[in-house]
Amino acid sequence: MSVRHALLALLSEGPKYGLQLRHEFERRTGEVWPLNVGQVYTTLQRLERDGLVESDDEADTSPQKSFRITAAGADELNGWLRTPPDLSSPPRDELVIKVLVATRVPGVDAHDVIQAHRRHVVQLMQEWTRIKRDAAAEDVNLALVVDAELYRLDSVVRWLDAAQSRLRRSVVDREVPVRSDEPARATRTPAAASVWTSTTGAGDERTAT
Amino acid sequence: MSALQLSRVSKLYGSGASEVHALIDIDLRVDPGELVAVMGPSGSGKSTLLTIAGSLEEPSGGEVTVGDVPLSRLSRNERAALRRRVIGYVFQDFNLLAGLTAAENVSLPLELDGTSGKAARAAALEALDRLGVSDQADRFPDELSGGERQRVAIARAVVGKRRLLLADEPSGALDSVNGESVMRLVRASCQGGVAGVVVTHDAQLAAWADRVVFLRDGQIVDRTAERDGPESLLETGPTR
Numbered sequence: 139m140s141v142r143h144a145l146l147a148l149l150s151e152g153p154k155y156g157l158q159l160r161h162e163f164e165r166r167t168g169e170v171w172p173l174n175v176g177q178v179y180t181t182l183q184r185l186e187r188d189g190l191v192e193s194d195d196e197a198d199t200s201p202q203k204s205f206r207i208t209a210a211g212a213d214e215l216n217g218w219l220r221t222p223p224d225l226s227s228p229p230r231d232e233l234v235i236k237v238l239v240a241t242r243v244p245g246v247d248a249h250d251v252i253q254a255h256r257r258h259v260v261q262l263m264q265e266w267t268r269i270k271r272d273a274a275a276e277d278v279n280l281a282l283v284v285d286a287e288l289y290r291l292d293s294v295v296r297w298l299d300a301a302q303s304r305l306r307r308s309v310v311d312r313e314v315p316v317r318s319d320e321p322a323r324a325t326r327t328p329a330a331a332s333v334w335t336s337t338t339g340a341g342d343e344r345t346a347t
Numbered sequence: 348m349s350a351l352q353l354s355r356v357s358k359l360y361g362s363g364a365s366e367v368h369a370l371i372d373i374d375l376r377v378d379p380g381e382l383v384a385v386m387g388p389s390g391s392g393k394s395t396l397l398t399i400a401g402s403l404e405e406p407s408g409g410e411v412t413v414g415d416v417p418l419s420r421l422s423r424n425e426r427a428a429l430r431r432r433v434i435g436y437v438f439q440d441f442n443l444l445a446g447l448t449a450a451e452n453v454s455l456p457l458e459l460d461g462t463s464g465k466a467a468r469a470a471a472l473e474a475l476d477r478l479g480v481s482d483q484a485d486r487f488p489d490e491l492s493g494g495e496r497q498r499v500a501i502a503r504a505v506v507g508k509r510r511l512l513l514a515d516e517p518s519g520a521l522d523s524v525n526g527e528s529v530m531r532l533v534r535a536s537c538q539g540g541v542a543g544v545v546v547t548h549d550a551q552l553a554a555w556a557d558r559v560v561f562l563r564d565g566q567i568v569d570r571t572a573e574r575d576g577p578e579s580l581l582e583t584g585p586t587r
Contacts (some may be wrong), residue, residue, distance in 0.1 A: 260554060261572065263550055263551065263553075263554035274376075288554070292550050299548075
């Protein structure tokens with residue numbers, strides 16, 4: 139997250155002073171990103187030095203000193219908004235390495251290792267969901283921030299699920315090359331009305347779903 | 348007293364070479380007002396767990412207790428009555444009856460249980476109102492959006508004095524925002540004192556629960572633990 143560009147975005151709405159910028163930054167990031175007031179003023183000084191913001195009196199150091207965005211600042215902001223962030227994976231994803239290593243260490247069950255990480259990630263997701271649940275309905279900014287975390291963590295759980303399936307399949311394929319790793323099953327969802335009227339219960343023909 | 352208790356519940360299908368252990372020694376307790384998610388992949392036994400918890404089928408071993416009533420002591424007629432009065436179900440594909448209006452779908456379990464048509468409709472309208480779809484009461488399911496159909500399905504599950512809400516992948520094919528709405532509604536029902544069990548493969552749905560249990564090959568292999576409150580996340584900002 140670029141504080142520099144976030145301040146430019148706030149100033150694109152109109153002139154603001156330092157404390158106001160800090161307050162609005164925290165509010166609009168769902169208050170999950172506390173900002174040091176010194177960081178705000180240091181960043182504003184650099185923006186002013188680079189000609190991206192300006193103030194009426196450069197020598198004024200009072201908290202009420204007002205800043206506004208320049209045309210160069212608006213161009214910088216628009217360029218930044220459209221520049222893709224670095225989404226490349228880290229060179230050594232720690233979780234991937236742990237699961238890879240777990241498949242090779244004698245006495246370690248890779249499935250147990252996968253489950254330990256799955257539980258941890260789901261617990262984190264429960265905590266983020268509680269934040270979203272307890273937030274005011276109109277706090278869209280907080281919901282956006284929490285959603286981003288939930289989708290990122292969800293992708294980790296999905297990878298762990300896929301890793302577990304792949305490891306199971308590889309074992310089965312080695313043992314019995316033609317067999318699927320899951321038993322054949324028939325799926326049947328009970329019809330709505332039978333839930334309340336049936337006195338016989340489903341028969342033994344059901345299989346696990 | 349728990350709302351639902353599964354004690355060493357097992358389910359076996361078939362015999363001999365085709366024998367499948369769908370559930371093995373499941374112990375699970377859900378208290379009133381609590382929402383528990385059962386998370387597992389396809390074939391892990393989670394839907395079987397839900398149908399046994401809801402008395403739609405019988406376990407091969409162990410005991411299911413709803414409130415203070417062990418299901419094994421009930422006749423089949425008594426179990427059907429329990430399903431109508433105490434247990435609400437939400438299915439992945441809604442399972443609304445196409446020939447009935449939203450209000451008729453919701454009032455049906457009450458009417459089948461002997462409630463007068465007028466009282467059942469009043470209860471249905473009250474449940475639809477709680478779910479925010481009372482203005483759709485006289486529409487048929489094919490006249491409703493996916494989100495509205497699922498709200499009607501939840502209204503049907505909580506109408507009357509239900510104490511146990513069982514949901515199988517309750518957000519179905521809804522988009523993520525509507526899926527979240529469904530879980531908010533399920534949670535709101537639980538906060539009213541209903542005990543809820545949601546089975547899902549989706550971690551984002553499971554994360555709405557107070558507790559998550561993980562099911563693999565018919566066995567509970569793990570459970571989430573209570574952690575520090577959500578404030579601990581806010582102090583450090585998003586983890587990267």
